[in-house]
Amino acid sequence: MKAAKSTKKGFAKTSSRALWVLPFVIGGSLWAAIETQRYFAEQSANESQATPFAATEAQPIVLAEETASELSIEEVSDADLVSDDTDLSADLDPSLEADLEPIGEEEAVIELDLDDGEPSDFLSVEEILNEDVDAIDTEEEQQTTPPEEEEFVNLNEILYGTTDEEKIQEIKAQEEGIEQPSRQSLELEMQALKEKVLEINRDLFVLEEDLLFPSSTQINVFVSFDAKEYFALDGVTLKVDDRPISNHLYTKREVKALERGAVQRLFTGNLTTGDHELVAVVTGVGPEGRDYRRAISLDFEKSSGTKYIELKIIGDDLRKQPIFQLKEWD
Amino acid sequence: MTQMTTTIRKLLLITLLTLPSLAWGADLFIGDKAKNFTLKSNLGENLRLSEQRGQVILMTFWATWCGPCTQQLKDFETLYQTHKEKGFQVWAVGMDEDPKESAFHGQKLGLSFPILFDGKHEVAKAYMVDDLPTTVIVDRDGEIRFIQEDYRNKHLDTYKKKLNKIVNE
Secondary structure: OOHHHHHHHHOOOOOHHHHHHHHHHHEEEHHHHHHHHHHHHHHHHHHHHHHOOOOOOOOOOOOOOHHHHHHHHHHHHHHHOOOOOOOOHOOOOOOHHHOOOOHHHHHOOOOOOOOOOOOOOOOOOOHHHOOOOOOOOHHHHHHOOOHOOOOOHHHHHHHHHOOOOHHHHHHHHHHHHHHHHHHHHHHHHHHHHHHHHHHHHHHHHHHHHHHHOOOOOOEEEEOOOOOOOEEEEEEEEEEEEEEEEEEEEEEHHHHHHHHOOOOEEEEHHHHHHEEEEEEEEEEEEEEHHOOOEEEEEEEEEOOOEEEEEEEEEEEEOOOOOOEEEEEOOO | OHHEEEEHHHHOOOOOOOHHHHHHHOOOOOOEOOOOOEEOOOOOOEEEHHHHHOEEEEEEEOOOOOOHHHHHHHHHHHHHHHHHHHOOEEEEEEOOHHHHHHHHHHHHOOOOOOOEEEEOOOHHOOOOOOOOOOOEEEEEOEEEEEEEOOOOOOHHHHHHHHHHHHHHO
């Protein structure tokens, strides 16, 4: 019995000691998880900034044998050039002499006799410069080659199947006519998609509002401003039943929008049915540059249905001062 | 049973003590969207962060009783003059309870950028400011690009490099 008790005590001690460590383990593991996530997020951000292309090993450039032999031509020096007096036959392989056809003396010499009245194969420089490009070609060039022997084919024939200029223009016009409708239809599709997205966005917003602020408990407070000459609006604070619900500071841009006739939805919230008190504290700069701070209140009854209240700031031309009103919308 | 009860009580106490460590996971990170706020300024107008989209904003949380803050503000004045033509603004968010103290201190230093008044520390809480000065740079898309706590002379070069990069993007 005693042994069992002592074992139980020992077990309780061990378990209580283990329980001391447990919160540290939980806290430490949570912290480690958060830091790991943060680390991987930074790593992925760094990788996206890294150069997209990894450095590759430089590939050795291998010259083809033909290009290598072509390069070797540059190495030829003037000394290696054959002069007119060099006897070329000295370099010939004697065994090849038998394969060579004997050249007759007459055939070996090409005589250029320019005075025999016959047209020569060569033109002088003056003739080349004065040559008319558009002139009729010589008899040889005038002879048109049969179609089968033409090296070049008319591109228009390939593209349009005809070389007739009028028909080509018609086909071009038809093609342009086909392209325009497809581009227009794409633009129309894009426009329709954008409108659909906006519509869905609007529906989602309305749904969100219906969920967060059901009409049975919804209350909206709007602000309108028409006292530019007498009051520079700075901020509005709202309280319902002495509980602050909204505190808004107006920027220059917002004030300009209000002065141009905009109505601002200052607050949307939920309120239980029954009697309530709304207090609006308006701060700004009044006439003669004096700081203005005015509080106005409204007692209203919240029924089932959305409540709309407007804070109107209007100018009194007689007194040259701003007037603040809280008005319920029906 | 009594021992178990005391153990459970101790366990609860330890858990409550370790809970602040779990708040580490709620830190402000680079890449987060800067939280929007509106504060009064010494320029006589209210300034809202979201209306500055398209500008690079350097926000520094400071106080008149913070020594390094003064040197930092002087250095930021130089940076502001360098980059202001490229759509760069400096907002010095003063955390003194009395806004007049912050305004007077700024005037004494000859600062040309606006001083904002966060006497209730609401914006400082939103940006999890624990130490002064704390500086946050927000880019033209409203994203946080740089966070720095404390200020030493060597930090000025870091700010110059960061701003050169972000402003010229």
